[in-house]
Amino acid sequence: MYYGPVPAFRPRRWDFRIMGATEDLGSYRWTWEEFTRLPRVDSTSDFHCVMRFSIPEVPWHGVSAADLVAAVPPAPEVTHVMAWGEYGYSANLRLDDFLSEGVLLATHRGGEPLGPEHGAPLRLVVPHLYGWKSVKWLRAVEYMTADRRGFWEERGYHNRADPWREQRFSHQEEPGHGPPL
């Protein structure tokens, strides 16, 4: 499920950026053509939507988030990232959650390129957190030196979103954990 319209993919206009607190203070940009040449991995994981069922064993293919961070080192002060989709959709993640096994910038699901409703051409997959953290139509990752709430996190959803702890809503957050609403 998603909020708002499905963006059209225009390969010649599309780019992906890493910005914010990089180690060298630069920002990085890939065209679609450049992005498709990055090393890729396969990873199968379960998917948990907060409103619906879980989908077991989804096979994803794409660029590993940990590989990308290794290629573009963050400044030592970086603690969180913001994943940015089209139209300003965003989700915040702890850096260690972003670096977790199975976190992918995915271009394919089940051996097929992503369909438009599923985030084509690129989406984030964070299998160990609730689905709203898995930003579709991904366009940028921002390195942050402090936590900040993303789109749903600002609208009453949980800042971390661990499905095993059923962290759905912000009122479940322990006081002093995470940024204010």
Ligand SMILES: Nc1nc2c(c(=O)[nH]1)N[C@H]1C(S)=C(S)[C@@H](COP(=O)(O)O)O[C@H]1N2
């Ligand atoms: N850009 C964007 N990404 C998004 C959403 C959205 O509304 N906009 N919805 C999220 C939610 S709540 C879920 S459960 C998953 C659903 O992914 P799927 O439609 O591929 O199953 O996408 C997530 N990524």
Ligand SMILES: [Mo]
């Ligand atoms: Mo969801």
